[in-house]
Amino acid sequence: MNSRGHSLFPIIVLLLLAGVSVWLDRVTQQEETVRADKSQHExxxxxxxxxxxxxxxxxxxxxxxxxxxxxxxxxxxxxxxxxxxxxxxxxxxxxxxxxxxxxxxxxxxxxxxxxxxxxxxxxxxxxxxxxxxxxxxxxxxxxxxxxxxxxxxxxxxxxxxxxxxxxxxxxxxxxxxxxxxxxxxxxxxxxxxx
CATH class of the missing domain: 2.60.450.10 (Lipopolysaccharide (LPS) transport protein A like domain)
Structure with missing residues (x-):
């Protein structure tokens, strides 16, 4: 059972890294969209x-x-x-x-x-x-x-x-x-x- 937990650990880490990467990509794209929108004369x-x-x-x-x-x-x-x-x-x-x-x-x-x-x-x-x-x-x-x-x-x-x-x-x-x-x-x- 212990070896099975060790074999899932790299998969869990990869899934977390993939999730964080997707989240960072979306956050940075939203900021660029807000900065690029110059139609708002505020x-x-x-x-x-x-x-x-x-x-x-x-x-x-x-x-x-x-x-x-x-x-x-x-x-x-x-x-x-x-x-x-x-x-x-x-x-x-x-x-x-x-x-x-x-x-x-x-x-x-x-x-x-x-x-x-x-x-x-x-x-x-x-x-x-x-x-x-x-x-x-x-x-x-x-x-x-x-x-x-x-x-x-x-x-x-x-x-x-x-x-x-x-x-x-x-x-x-x-x-x-x-x-x-x-x-x-x-x-x-x-x-x-x-």
Whole structure:
């Protein structure tokens, strides 16, 4: 009887090894299936009250990005921002951009602002405050460039201009309006000389 138990021992061990092998194979296949399923666009992390500061080569703050909420998605490395505000501080006149919602590209170089996009350039001596309103705008923060394929309304003091599309380079100071461009232009009143 004892020899019969010894002869069954290798068979029992082989059956256990086969069972464990089948189990491991099934478990690893299920994990690969879950990892390969990128159709689920679910956040992998979120943050509330986000503040991001970008510095130029001299160490001065170039811009500050603030958002009420940030949601990052691991499947496509995209980021969504709720109520983002972007303040450029390295200009003679500070500039603020804000919207209700924004998406940030994988590399962080492109920001698409959506819904109630508003830009405000502070007034300077001899130059009144400037604003821009649109529903959608693409911004390249590091290059300080913007483009909107949606209608825009620009104001500077009492001057009001509307256009179907716009491109802007903040560093150079160029704005290019396209499509149906209409406006009422007012001259700045020169400062009287004493």
């Amino acid at each position: 956040p992998d992390f979120t943050a509330d009250k986000l503040t991001l500061r970008r510095f130029d080569l001299t160490g001065k703050t170039q811009y500050i990005l603030v958002a009420d909420r940030m949601v990052h998605f691991g499947d496509d490395e995209s980021t969504e921002l709720t109520r983002p505000r972007l303040d450029y501080l390295n200009r003679p006149e500070p500039v603020r951009m804000e919207s209700d919602f924004a998406t940030v590209s994988k590399d962080g170089e492109t920001v698409v602002l959506n819904d109630n996009v508003y830009l405000r350039r502070a007034a300077q001596p001899g130059k009144p405050e400037s604003t821009l309103r649109t529903e959608r705008m693409t911004v390249w923060p590091d290059d300080e460039k913007m483009r909107s394929d949606a209608p825009v309304t620009l104001t500077q003091g009492k001057t009001v201009v509307t256009a179907d599309r716009m491109e802007s380079d903040n560093i150079v100071g160029n704005i290019r309006l396209q499509g149906q461009v209409r406006g009422t232009l007012y001259r700045n009143t020169p400062t009287p000389k004493p």
